[in-house]
Amino acid sequence: MTLRQEALYASYRRLERPLYNVLYRQLWQAEDCQDIVHDAYVRVWERRSKVDEVTLDALVWTTALNLAKNRLRWRLLRRHEELDEESLPLTADGQPQDFLATRRLHQALRQLPRAAQQILLLSEFSGMRGNEIATVLGIPAGTVASRKHQALERLKTLMGASLDA
Known part of the structure; x- marks a missing residue:
C-alpha cells in the first residue's frame, strides 16, 4: 500500500492548478496558495507508507483545505489581512x-x-x-x-x- 513516487507526480500534475484556483479564492494570496499546495504534497509524501493511491487525490484535497483553514485561523490571530491591490491578479501591464x-x-x-x-x-x-x-x-x-x-x-x-x- 506504499505510495509510489510516480503516482504522487501524476496527482500533482492533475491537481496543482485546480488546487491553486480553489485556495486562491479562499486566501487571496498567491504565495500562500503555492506554499499550501506544496506543503500538502510534502505531508502526503511523508505519510506514503499509509497512503492508498486510490484515495490519493481526495487526501491531497483534504490536506490542502485543512492547511488553508489553518492559515486563515493564523491570519485572524494576527489581525485579519485586508484585501489589497498587491494580492490581486495583474494584467500584462502590471495593473490589478x-x-x-x-x-x-x-x-x-x-x-x-x-x-x-x-x-x-x-x-x-x-x-x-x-x-x-x-x-x-x-x-x-x-x-x-x-x-x-x-x-x-x-x-x-x-x-x-x-x-x-
Whole structure:
C-alpha cells in the first residue's frame, strides 16, 4: 500500500492548478496558495507508507483545505489581512484586474458559511463533480448539491446587494 513516487507526480500534475484556483479564492494570496499546495504534497509524501493511491487525490484535497483553514485561523490571530491591490491578479501591464469586482466577490464569499464556501469553490474552480467533493469533505453527495444551490443563491443576493451599495 506504499505510495509510489510516480503516482504522487501524476496527482500533482492533475491537481496543482485546480488546487491553486480553489485556495486562491479562499486566501487571496498567491504565495500562500503555492506554499499550501506544496506543503500538502510534502505531508502526503511523508505519510506514503499509509497512503492508498486510490484515495490519493481526495487526501491531497483534504490536506490542502485543512492547511488553508489553518492559515486563515493564523491570519485572524494576527489581525485579519485586508484585501489589497498587491494580492490581486495583474494584467500584462502590471495593473490589478477589475479591482472593484474582485473586492466585491471577496467580500461576498467571506460572508458565506465556511462549508458553503468550500463546496462552491471546489465545484466552480477545481473541476470536481459532486460525488468527488462529497468524498473530499466527507459528506453525502446530496448535501453537496443542496449546499451548492444555497451558496449560489446567497452569493447572488450578496453580490446584488454590493452592486446596489
